[in-house]
Amino acid sequence: MQNQSFLLYDIFSNNVLKNPNKIAIIFNNIKITYNEVKRRADKLANWFTLNGYRKGDITVVHLPNSPDFLIAHLAISKLGGIISTMHMPYARADIKNALEEIKPAFIITESRYKNTDLIKLFEELSNEIGISPRLIFRSEEDIPSHTTLERIYKDSNITNDAPQQNELYDYDSMGLFFTSGTDGHPKACLHTYDTLIKNAVQVVNDSGLNSNSVMLSGSPFTHLFGILSLHSSIIAGCTQIMEPYFNPEKFLDLISKCGVTHLYLVPTEIVDLLNVIKKTNRIPNTVEEVRTGGMFVTENIVYETQKYIGNIIPHWGMTELGAGIYNLRTYPAIIKSQTIGKPIPDTDAIILNSDGKVAAVNEIGEILYRGYNLFKYYYHNEIKTKESYIEINGNKWFKTGDSGYKDENGYIHFAGRNKExxxxxxxxxxxxxxxxxxxxxxxxxxxxxxxxxxxxxxxxxxxxxxxxxxxxxxxxxxxxxxxxxxxxxxxxxxxxxxxxxxxxxxxxxxxxxxxxxxxxxxxxxxx
Known part of the structure; x- marks a missing residue:
């Protein structure tokens, strides 16, 4: 990865230069090329610029898995802005807490989520908090009184040929991602391009993902595991099938219809997909790899996935560090079923026992981690940032709050969570x-x-x-x-x-x- 740029927009633009007509996204049976995605992203970036966007401005993206999520991500990246994702199931209190913490300059969201009028909700919350973000809505119908993404894409007065306005660097801030804290308040982790995108490059190198691959993620892009699938697809220059929400029957249909080679699913989604496969006796034959994370993967899930779907790769990570420890494709099933693997290259993990010393082999303690992929700090929370690290023998380690032990072969076994x-x-x-x-x-x-x-x-x-x-x-x-x-x-x-x-x-x-x-x-x- 030496001398490689990790700027997301530049990586995507290089893919456009190599193969502009390649299919980047399949969404609702509609195929969208790399060139068309870039055209829309450039128009959105120019709309941002016309409306006073500056490098470092925070934009909340509150969208399901869709082309518009990627387009917004690229436009924000082009201008050196900071994306802050927000889960779709968030209720009013969760959204309010997040907005109060980061005070965004722009918000991109749906006009409605289930029975919730999001136009009304975000306007009310903005007034309550005392902020004035520009609101952009994703809607199948035009909303004359508000800005919509579709209107921006179609506006002939907004060009898509303006150059980047700011000099950007790999160490620039890229995203704010919320994680739950044990003190009752969510914390926003700030990541840069050389933490998250470099991490995704490593995953791509280990996964065999390439321009001929077809990706499908059940994990939402608002989650760090889901956005890893998106970043990996961009880096590989492959096609990504996008579904707003996970449905096992629909996913099985898409795997067969689109020749999906790489899946990103949390363990519960794997269980649901396995149940449909066994019930219908429709065994997919194109899947090369199933990456999973977010919770512990049982032995049964490992063996059944290998039997019915494809090669499973259990991940261990968290919002603060992305994909930190995982199994490799070549590891036998017994290793994948019992361990979370080994730290990725250029990172390390140790176990700290209850006495505050480095644990012996097979001794349970807290997993400590260090590496390039660690977040820079908790946004507006210097105290919590300092408290999350400990120095041992001159090295600074992140205290993950997870328990585990390291065996005689260097594999790490997950033993549970310390945090509440x-x-x-x-x-x-x-x-x-x-x-x-x-x-x-x-x-x-x-x-x-x-x-x-x-x-x-x-x-x-x-x-x-x-x-x-x-x-x-x-x-x-x-x-x-x-x-x-x-x-x-x-x-x-x-x-x-x-x-x-x-x-x-x-x-x-x-x-x-x-x-x-x-x-x-x-x-x-x-x-």
Whole structure:
């Protein structure tokens, strides 16, 4: 990777020069060439410029997997702006928290998501927060009172031939990506081109992805694992099939119809796809590789994926570092089923035991990580940035909050999470954030949110509490959270009301005791 540029727009433009008519995207049976994607991205970049866009401006992109997501990403990159992605399922409270944190200059979003009028929502939140971002909407219908992407693409007064306005460098800021924190507040990780794009180049080199490949991602581009699939496709110069949301039947159809060679799926999506494959007896024969991450991959998923779909590559990573540790294609299935692999080249990982020393072989401790792919800092949070690192023997290591151990062959085994995070099918639920909201419910006296194992999702949230009403139901808790604007995927799916909360000697609620209690209690109220 020496002397290689990691500027996203430049990489895409080079692909256009090599093969302008190559299909870049297939979306809703419509094929879009590399040249057409660049034309739209250039028009959007010029619209930005006409509306006062400056290098370093933050643009929220709140879109599902679609051509418009890529076009927006390229336009922002061309001008040296910073993309900040926002998950589509975010409820009002999540969106408000993110906007308050980053105060974007521009927002690109859908006009509607399910039953939510996003035009009204973003206008209301902007007024509440006291910000004035320019709003751009993606809509199948024209919205005369607002700017839409389609109108920008078709506007003959906006040219697509203006040069880049700013000198850009690999170390320039590229994106802000939110991660859940254990203190109840999400943190925005700032990445540069030489962290994320360089990381994607390494993945492409290890994956065998090339210009003849066909990519399909079930992970949303607003998630770091999903955007890795997008970056990898650009670097390889291949075709990417885009589907707004995962549907196993539709994905199986697309794999067959489009000759998909590379899949990016979280483990829950793999399980759903496997179920459809076995039910219909339609076994795909074009898939070379299935990359997966976001949660622990079970032994059963590894062997069934290898049997029915293709070569599986389990990833370990997080918002702060992208793809940090993963298995290689050549690793045997037994290694993939038991380990998360080894650190990628030019990075390293060690295990720190409970005594604060480097752990011995097979000794469990916290996974510490260092390498070029680490984020630069938490946006507007210098204290948390400093707290997330530790110095050992002159080297600065990132404290991941995950537990694991390293075996005698250097493979790292994942042993769980230290942080107060529940991993629901790859979507992270901050237990402390949820507890802070639930504790304000009038019937709850004391509460804790703990993870429960789930066959398909990996983990779900269980609310354990003492209450003034022993007949309090899960349904009323969910209605309370809905009113509070909490995203549905964060809602507890089991409820356990007990007489007294177990405490540690210092008076804190013992979550270890609660996890054990909840796991062994057979009569939890169903969702």
């Amino acid at each position: 995070i529940i991993d629901r099918g790859g979507m992270k639920i901050n237990a402390i954030e949820l507890e802070n909201i639930l504790s304000s419910y009038e019937k709850i006296i004391e509460c804790a949110v703990v993870p429960l194992k789930h066959e398909r999702l990996g983990e779900i949230a269980c609310l354990v509490c003492t209450a003034s009403d022993a007949n309090m139901t899960l349904e009323e808790i969910r209605k309370f959270l809905e009113v509070k604007g909490v995203s549905k995927y964060k809602w507890p799916e089991k409820l356990l009301i007990i007489e007294e909360m177990p405490k540690t000697p210092t008076g804190k609620i013992s979550k270890g005791a609660l996890r054990e209690l909840a796991a062994n209690y057979k009569e939890l109220e169903n969702k």
